[in-house]
Amino acid sequence: MAGDGGGTYPVIGGGDASKRPVAGAPSSSDGACPDGYDPLVWQARVDLAACYHLCDQMDMNEGICNHLTVMVPGTTDRFLCIPYGLLWTEVTASNLLLLDDAGNVLEGEGTIDATAFFIHKAIHKTGVTCVLHTHQPYATALCCTKGFRLRMCHQNSLRFFDEVAYDPVFNGLVLDDTEGDRLVAVMGGKSVLFHANHGVIVCGPSVAEAFDDMYYLERCCKVQILAMSSGEDLNIVSDEVAKKFKEDCASDGGKANWAKLHFDALKRGLMRGPGRIFRE
Template identity: 45%
Template sequence: MSVGCVQKLLTSLYRWQCLNISTRRMYSARPRLSRPRPILAWERRSHRGRATWSEEASCVEMNKQQREELAAAYQALDSFGLSEGINNHLSTKAPARNGKGEVILLFPYGLHWNEVTASRLVGVDMASGTVVEGVGEPETTAVNIHCQVYQEALKSGSSINTVFHLHTPYCSALSCLQDPTLRMIHQNSARFFGDVAYDDGYEGLAMDTEEGCRLARIMSGKSVLIMGNHGILVTDKTVARAFNTTYYLERAAMVQILAMSSGAKLSELDDAGASLVRTQIMANYTKDSTLYFEAIKRLIRIKSPYDYTE
């Protein structure tokens, strides 16, 4: 290449560089106009009355939290020896993941309670009893009992969000007596003063929705149902409270069965004494339940081979 050609090439490169610098300066000095952000698909849907993305995200997060709480309850009660085979069932209500209403979370039939984790729970539509979230099917009796208890609670304006059904050893033993009354003989018994209903009309497995309706009507706003020749039904506002209630109900039944086995006469609190104890305990019940449940969750995360949060 000749010297003249090289000079021309260098001159062209120099001019192009100057032009490029000038252009950048010119555009950097101009005020930037904000472009209108395109409307996303979920935003378009929100104008048609559906849940917005932020609402759906919130529902997903709350759904996950409820799943973790319930899975922890399954594992914790199993660690106390209060589960029975692959039967009995715990449930709680949660916002549906898609932002449309609520679902009832239950464990799928076939899992051991110690295997239950957040993602393994299924979401059941309260009205139809069909699975709308997750894989698997809950036990038939679980759907028939839990869906009906929640529906009856809605009719009465109750704030029930959690339902536990178990065949715990001492409560079940109490339910097998001709008189299954929980006696006010201990502090743990007194916390249930006036809050226990009794069913003496056992009619077999809950293979239809009518049995669930019957049980809900018998409870009539009480938190505990001792089911004759069967087990217990516990309802409450939160998983932590229902867990606490179940634990102390079993402890109260244990004390009573052990005391009765001595053959000696029971020493019972009068109504005023039992009522006072209940008032004192219930004044701090939510906090006490939450702290105890959190402590139990820390323990099972160490002991259980299955992480309930997964």
């Protein structure tokens, strides 16, 4: 159950976090949906597990910290998350925890990091399907600057035109509903949050779309930092062009389709290496 954040670090879930959690859902070594298991729920597990592996491959995680979640299809109060203590290369579809919004672990064994619970629960309550919170190097580096703004200086940046919220207040660890709700209010429905002195949150209607945005966010932040390091002024694209670029990307479901193609290709790449365990 969730703690109240009253001076102690809340414990969400149960079990020995020092041991690798065992599977709480049926597993399938060939990636197929196990008998008797909802195919949509299993696919959500597979996609989220793949996302953990891909973030590890691309240096978009930090130790056993940071957290990625997805709502369980067909529910409004349940989501999947990593058990705290796993390396992201150990994540499989079957060892993800399934929690409700009261902090009860309904499938799986282990605990969820309290900051993950309070941040992600609050955002999922607004109807967001997938929430990715990372301390990826270049985006986080921008969060550590006084200006901490994503500038419209590169094509990849334009997909985030008017889509980034900025939180200049760092209150430490998110250990209760108050701070989680505050972050939601600051986001104001935008899909990306830059949190000063901390990191970023990226939201999307699917794991594929959220991951695609996070990937390109890190790429454009890297380009911006490299350009800033030259000492030259950034060459900013006009709001008119940036807005039109973003609209063109989204037209006819193009951006969502590109995200799916990108994510599917990366999952095929995982299947050629040790990351293939994400489907188990």
